């Protein structure tokens with residue numbers, strides 16, 4: 459079996475070589491705190507943050523976007539993901555991040571397929587149509603970020619018929635990018651079908667200097683170990699599975715080190731975790747917002763469990779903090 463080693467993004471050691479994916483609406487400060495509690499994540503990412511919205515808010519003297527909450531003070535390493543299609547806007551935001559927040563890594567979003575981003579804003583995965591524009595953006599942001607490494611997160615291409623991932627990968631590397639993450643789908647795929655890990659692996663020989671991080675559909679520790687065994691990636695990034703099992707990174711890191719793997723938390727422990735997660739959100743955003751936001755997490759935590767539907771319906775109807783806590787105590791699924 460090949461050695462699975464930590465790797466560097468610029469001067470930042472990614473150890474273990476497991477990254478938690480940026481997920482808009484989910485990977486806020488509270489979730490990042492839950493991940494750190496379990497450990498096993500080499501690099502945690504924020505949600506994607508709009509460079510344009512930062513610039514506009516600043517110009518109007520408004521508070522910075524709420525997605526920046528926590529970033530200044532939380533532990534490192536931390537990757538802040540940003541998006542737009544204008545090199546200058548992204549470069550300006552990167553400069554401000556370097557000055558005011560000092561993240562470990564600045565990650566550029568070239569993968570989001572959501573219509574609001576890709577179609578209406580010609581950003582995210584829309585930029586995959588033009589690898590030279592991706593290169594121009596990376597180059598500009600690398601210059602602005604100084605010593606802070608700049609990475610890119612991409613998909614295989616815009617459509618299955620126009621896969622151009624090698625061109626994009628090379629554009630990122632020659633523009634000074636410090637790592638490349640590839641989600642093994644196209645923009646057109648959205649989340650349908652399966653991530654194509656062969657297509658991710660095919661990029662490796664074309665990268666001379668920078669690490670390759672593969673992403674897509676990893677659901678268990680065994681599957682992550684299998685990915686490392688089969689494909690020449692330096693690291694793997696996990697998104698959705700971490701929302702259902704924030705402890706998955708710890709399990710994978712133990713498995714990779716040949717240590718005994720922690721067992722799944724009991725249902726009582728999972729219920730306590732959900733309540734702790736809720737408390738963190740309440741502290742950060744206030745009860746009203748937390749009750750609404752928690753609907754999504756409660757759905758993730760209860761997925762696949764007996765009684766999950768009834769639980770989710772009740773959680774979505776919860777009107778305030780006490781009611782939410784009561785529902786979790788009484789209705790959190792008691793069986794798989």
Ligand SMILES: Cc1cc2nc3c(=O)[nH]c(=O)nc-3n(C[C@H](O)[C@H](O)[C@H](O)COP(=O)(O)O)c2cc1C
Nearest residue numbers: 479480481482505506611641674675676696697698
């Ligand atoms: C709800 C949700 C929000 C996401 N938001 C982002 C984002 O802000 N930036 C990004 O690059 N990718 C985003 N993604 C894509 C993930 O980072 C990841 O590439 C994708 O979920 C595949 O990995 P997985 O199968 O491990 O979940 C999002 C995915 C989901 C499900």
